[in-house]
Amino acid sequence: MSTTPSGLMVTEDEATVAQVVEEFIRVHDDLPTSRTRIEDGAPYPRSTWTRAARELGLAGVASPEHLGGAGLGFRGLCVVMESVGRHLALAPLLPTVAMAVPALLACGPTSAATDLLGRIHDGTTLTTLVLGTACAPFVSQTKLRAVEDGTAPGAFRVSGTVSYVVGAADADVLLVIAQHRGIDRLFAVDPSAAAVQVRPLDTLDLTRAAAAVALSDVPAKLISAAADAFPTRQVLAIASIAHSCEQVGAASRSLDRAVGYAGLRVQFGRAIGSFQAVKHRCVDMLVELEGARSAVYHARRCTGQDADQLTTAASLAKVRASTALTSIATSALHVHGGLGFTWEDDSHLYLRRAKSSAAYLGQPHRHLEWLASELLGDEPGRDDIGEAS
DSSP: OOOOOTTSSOOHHHHHHHHHHHHHHHHHSOHHHHHHHHHHTOOOOHHHHHHIIIIIOGGGTTSOGGGTSOOOHHHHHHHHHHHHHHHTOOSSIIIIIIIIHHHHHTTOSOHHHHHHHHHHHTTSOOEEEEOOOEETTTEEOOSOEEEEOSSSTTEEEEEEEEEEEETGGGOSEEEEEEEETTEEEEEEEOTTSTTEEEEEOOOSOTTSOEEEEEEEEEEEEEOSOTTSOOOHHHHHHHHHHHHHHHHHHHHHHHHHHHHHHHHHOEETTEEGGGSHHHHHHHHHHHHHHHHHHHHHHHHHHTTTSOHHHHHHHHHHHHHHHHHHHHHHHHHHHHHTGGGGGSSSSSHHHHHHHHHHHHHTTSOHHHHHHHHHHHHHOOOOOOOOOSSOO
């Protein structure tokens, strides 16, 4: 009898979803295609995303069917994120589907949230979540403030600056978590408004666009329920778990590339994969990968649990996925030898992703400090997790 806890294994249906997504990526959004777009400075084509949303249902993969989604739930989203991470696909899954959609679903059945979800699901609208400064574990310490406009019910004005927002330059709508009367609320902002400045950034990760966003008393529409505080902590924890799944996918592909190259590269008349030092390095990479995957899959099971359990699992998954991807991407580059240090090889793209992902939504050492504080009862250190550094 199997002793594997329910939820830690990939089901047959999930494996099918992963296969379909990866086939679509190989045709429309594979890494060679992405490299060409990066080198040419070409944007990610909207037509590709619209096709992915309408033919595969990627934009609504986690949304329930009665809201126009695919109904695969958070597990389905995690499967998709892992597949996307393997190929470093440029598709806006992280900002729109892993961050913005859970935020909208957390608002409940408000008409504003439902309307925006419908536009996201059909692939016509891209959005992202604009976070102020936050502290591990996913507790908002926002720089963004909202005041009532007074011109109409639900009309507000939002002000503040955020130095790093994934997907902001391509977004049609900015979802802003801002404080109003001391509690977090979710607002929608038009990025084309005169009072909004979106400045694209030159980032380490060439496969993930980000921008600085400045809001100067910009008109905003309240999206979350007027009577309730927006559940920032839970939404950020869910987004972080999805992000960790993406990191596991990238780590898995890095390992596969390293093992494949070690079997082909011949030195001293033998494949370098036959040398004990290379064998041990690859085994260490596999151990790191499976440890991270277990932590991430456990966190995936904790969605729907109370906020403390979810946050703890998400924080642990963030630590394991970030450290594993950084270690594996570095080792994979070394296995490739001198080739791994060249622009033409893809190893540096995975290492760039590892470094930027580790900084996003909280540095691993800050999450470890908080996890230790939970066990020991000490005051945790604080760190910006809404912005990369």
